[in-house]
Structures are given as C-alpha cells and as structure tokens.
Amino acid sequence: MSAAGDPLDPAPAAPASRRARAAVVGASGYAGGETLRLLADHPGIEVATVTAHSSAGRRLSEVAPHIDLGHDPVLQETGVNTLRGHDVVVLALPHGQSGAIAASLRAEDPDVLVLDLGADHRLESAEDWAEYYGSEHSGTWTYGMPELPLADGTRQRDRLVGAREIAVPGCNATAVTLALAPLVRADLVDPAALGAVLPVGYSGAGRAAKQHLLFSEASGTASPYAVGGTHRHVPEVLQNLRRASGTQGLRLGFTPVLVPISRGILAVCTAPVAEGITTADLLGALDADYADEHFVTVLPEGVFPATGEVTGANTIRIGAAVDRRSGQATVIAALDNLVKGTAGAALQSLNLALGLPETTGLTRTALAP
Numbered sequence: 581m582s583a584a585g586d587p588l589d590p591a592p593a594a595p596a597s598r599r600a601r602a603a604v605v606g607a608s609g610y611a612g613g614e615t616l617r618l619l620a621d622h623p624g625i626e627v628a629t630v631t632a633h634s635s636a637g638r639r640l641s642e643v644a645p646h647i648d649l650g651h652d653p654v655l656q657e658t659g660v661n662t663l664r665g666h667d668v669v670v671l672a673l674p675h676g677q678s679g680a681i682a683a684s685l686r687a688e689d690p691d692v693l694v695l696d697l698g699a700d701h702r703l704e705s706a707e708d709w710a711e712y713y714g715s716e717h718s719g720t721w722t723y724g725m726p727e728l729p730l731a732d733g734t735r736q737r738d739r740l741v742g743a744r745e746i747a748v749p750g751c752n753a754t755a756v757t758l759a760l761a762p763l764v765r766a767d768l769v770d771p772a773a774l775g776a777v778l779p780v781g782y783s784g785a786g787r788a789a790k791q792h793l794l795f796s797e798a799s800g801t802a803s804p805y806a807v808g809g810t811h812r813h814v815p816e817v818l819q820n821l822r823r824a825s826g827t828q829g830l831r832l833g834f835t836p837v838l839v840p841i842s843r844g845i846l847a848v849c850t851a852p853v854a855e856g857i858t859t860a861d862l863l864g865a866l867d868a869d870y871a872d873e874h875f876v877t878v879l880p881e882g883v884f885p886a887t888g889e890v891t892g893a894n895t896i897r898i899g900a901a902v903d904r905r906s907g908q909a910t911v912i913a914a915l916d917n918l919v920k921g922t923a924g925a926a927l928q929s930l931n932l933a934l935g936l937p938e939t940t941g942l943t944r945t946a947l948a949p
Contacts, residue, residue, distance in 0.1 A: 600667035600693075600934060603629035605658050605681070608643045610783045611697045612672030614923040616640075616647050622927065622941035624934065628666060631658040660684045668934075670926060672697040675812070679718030686745065693744050693933050695926050696721065699812060701747040708815040721745040723820075724929035725754060726938065727876055729761060729869045731826035740932040748929065751921025752778055752836060753813040753820065755847035758876065758896055759913040760817075761824040766865040769851035769909050771821070775833040776850075781843040781887070783918055803838045811836060843918050844887030849911045853902055862900040862909055870898075874939055875920065875928070885914035892916060892947035894924030916946075 602619060606612035607630035619625050632655040635643045641652045656662050663669050663685055669692060671678040678700040685692055701721035703709045709717040724746045726737035740746065749757070756776045763769045779802070806812075814834045821830050859881055870876040877897045879885060885897035896915040903910065915921050924942055931940045 599624055599626040601626050601628045601665070602668040602670065603627075603631065603663050603666045604670045604672065605631045605663070606633075606672035606697075607640065607655060608632040608635040609672055610918060611922045612670070613644050613647065614918040615670055615672060615697070615926055616644065616649070618919075618923050618927050618941055620647055620649050624936050624940060625668065625930075627653075629653065629656065629662060631656045631662055633658065660688075664688065666692065668693045668695070668930065670695045670697065675699045675713060676715050679716075682718070682745070691744065693746070693930065695724070695746045695748055695930060697748045697922055697926060699747075699750065699816075701745065702749065702816050702819075704819060705815065708819075712810075712812045712815055721747040724748045724925050725757065725820070726925075726928050726932060727758060727870065727873050728820060729765065729824050731765075731824060736823075737932055737938070740929050741935070743929070743933045746926075746929045746933060748922065748926045749820075750813045750816055751845060751915070751917035752780065752811070752834075752847070753816040754921050754925065755845045755896065755913045755915050756813075756817045756832075756834070756849055757820040757824075758870075759847055759849045759898055759911040760851070761821055762865040762869040763851070763862060763900075763909065763911065764821050764827055764830070765825045765869070766861075768857055768861055768865055769853055771825075771827050771851075772829055772831045774821075774831065774849070774851045776817075776835070776847055778834075778836045778845055778847045779839040779887075780836050780845050781841040781917060782838060783843045800840065802840070804835055805838060807835055809834060841887060843916055844891060845913075845915055845917045845921060846885070846887050847913045849913070851909050852907055853909045855907070857902055857909070859900060859902045862902060862911065866898055866900060866911075875924075875942070875944060884912045887914050887916075888946070888949050890914050890916050890920065890946050891949075892919060893944055894920045894928070894942040895944045895946070896920050 636657045678696045700718045704720045706717035722743040728736035866878045879899040884899035898913045900911045
C-alpha cells in the first residue's frame with residue numbers, strides 16, 4: 581500500500597491442498613538460508629531436500645540452527661539426481677552455476693518450477709552477459725519482479741502466472757528499479773543522467789566475501805566496490821527501465837558501498853529534472869504506479885526511509901524530493917536485501933506461478949530494532 585501507516589494485515593493462507601515438494605540448492609548461503617527461513621512457514625510448500633557444497637553431509641541444524649522445517653535434513657551434494665522428483669527447485673548458487681543444472685532439470689521435467697536466485701537467466705542480451713559476467717549466456721527467463729510496471733500498461737506479475745522458469749532479480753537492481761521506473765515512465769527525469777549510490781549491508785556481498793573480512797575491519801568503515809559502472813546489476817537495471825518505459829538512451833551511474841550493517845540497502849537515486857517539476861510530481865508518479873501494491877510504500881512528502889524499517893519484511897519503502905536549487909530529483913528506497921531483495925521476491929513469484937495468493941508466507945511487518 582502506498583499510504584504510510586496502513587494496517588499490516590496478516591497474509592492470507594494458501595488454500596488447503598497437497599503441499600508442493602521443494603528442494604533448495606545452496607541452502608547454507610545467505611540467499612538460500614533466507615529462502616528456507618521463509619519457506620519454513622509457507623503453508624503451500626514442503627521443503628523436502630536441501631543441498632550445499634562445502635557443508636554437504638552436515639545437518640541443517642548445524643549450519644542454520646535458526647531454521648525449523650519440522651525435520652532436520654542432511655545437506656546433500658548438489659546434482660540433478662538429487663533434485664529430481666520435486667515440484668519446485670530453488671537455485672541459490674553463485675553466478676554462472678545455475679544454467680547447466682536448470683537446463684537438465686527442465687529437459688527432464690517441463691512441469692517443475694525452477695527459480696534461479698543467481699543472475700544466470702536475468703538478462704535478455706547475450707552481449708551484456710558476456711561483458712559483465714564473461715561466460716556463455718544461459719538464456720532469459722521470466723523476471724521475478726511482480727510490481728514492475730511495463731510500457732504496455734501491464735505488470736510483470738501477469739507474466740509470472742503459471743511460469744515455470746523464473747529469474748529472481750538482484751537486490752540492488754530491485755531497489756534502484758522500483759525507485760526510478762515511475763519517474764522515467766512519467767518523463768519527469770533525464771533518463772541519460774541517472775545516478776544511484778547504495779549503502780549495502782555485508783550480506784549483500786555474499787557469505788564468501790564476508791568470510792574474508794574481520795569484524796574489527798568491517799565495523800568501523802564504509803567501502804565502495806564495483807566502482808565505475810562495473811557492477812553487474814547495471815545492465816539489469818537499464819533493462820528494467822527500458823521495459824517499464826520504452827525509453828532508449830538510458831545511462832546510469834551506479835556505486836554500491838558496503839556499510840557496517842548485516843543486511844539492508846538504502847538506494848539514493850538522483851537525476852536532473854526539468855524546470856517546474858516539484859516533489860509532488862515525483863510522489864504523484866510513484867503513487868500512480870504503486871498505490872495498489874501490497875509490498876511497496878510511498879512515503880509522504882518530507883519523509884524518507886531507513887533500512888531498520890524494513891529488516892525482515894518483504895517491503896520496499898520509497899521517499900522522494902526535488903531540490904529546486906540544484907534541479908535534481910532524489911529518490912530514496914530502503915529494502916532488506918535478503919527478503920524483498922531476494923528470498924521474498926522469490927516467494928512472491930513462486931506464489932504467482934503456483935496459483936497461490938501472492939502474499940502467502942510473507943509479511944510487511946519489520947523486526948523490532
């Protein structure tokens with residue numbers, strides 16, 4: 581809902597029926613673990629199998645004691661044989677590792693729903709993939725951002741209903757896309773001069789990266805990374821904005837900054853505006869696209885989000901303002917990179933694909949600070 585202070589109603593339960601059997605690949609990583617945490621309370625899903633690489637052979641309780649599935653499975657080695665026979669397979673693997681497994685699964689069982697939390701199937705352009713990832717493109721799947729408005733007047737959720745191959749968006753890409761898309765669509769900002777600086781929690785860099793950082797080094801500093809347009813979410817954001825607006829010639833400056841919090845993204849997005857454009861115009865465009873969106877909150881004029889307001893919730897909160905002196909629009913979006921940025925988006929998309937209410941198993945209520 582767009583209005584601040586809306587009641588946080590509990591998500592409706594899924595209809596009574598046989599629960600879908602799911603396998604989660606990469607269950608010991610941040611994204612896979614968060615997906616397991618959400619699936620543990622999903623009334624329509626039974627997590628039957630969990631797999632990992634370095635943690636294979638250990639029980640889930642050893643690597644993720646905070647997750648209670650009602651049973652304590654042993655983490656198995658990842659392989660097609662292990663993943664056969666499931667209704668849903670969630671791939672939480674490093675970029676470049678999902679394509680071959682997904683292709684084998686889909687060839688054997690066209691009815692299996694596969695969700696890729698990595699980047700392998702997000703991009704439409706093989707050239708963009710080669711430039712940013714340096715390997716062979718695995719193809720393009722249905723993009724898992726239900727709220728994305730499209731230039732033809734529909735929403736991305738329409739394409740997710742009944743889908744069997746879903747590419748879950750990148751967390752940074754979600755924050756920047758949902759912040760800027762309505763303004764580009766409404767022709768309120770210069771599409772060739774978009775900018776985004778994103779303070780990101782350390783879980784946004786992945787477990788492997790965090791293991792190389794001493795807490796004493798991370799806790800007192802902020803560190804930029806992927807500077808100079810090299811971040812792999814840049815082509816994803818530009819692709820999303822083209823889909824949303826039909827606009828060509830988009831250009832985006834994109835700089836993520838690791839900050840000493842465990843999770844959360846605060847995307848500070850900027851762009852020049854034409855003379856006469858006001859804060860009310862920006863908020864009007866955001867409201868026009870998101871007024872009916874359950875997991876998007878557009879804040880009133882003068883109010884801006886903080887990461888602590890979305891921790892653990894499947895929500896994105898957006899505030900906007902025009903600086904009349906500089907002629908710049910600033911749009912600030914906050915989300916939890918592990919929930920709305922990854923696992924929550926996966927569950928929304930899974931629900932749509934399986935014909936369940938989109939909100940099943942998800943909450944708009946954040947954890948208490």
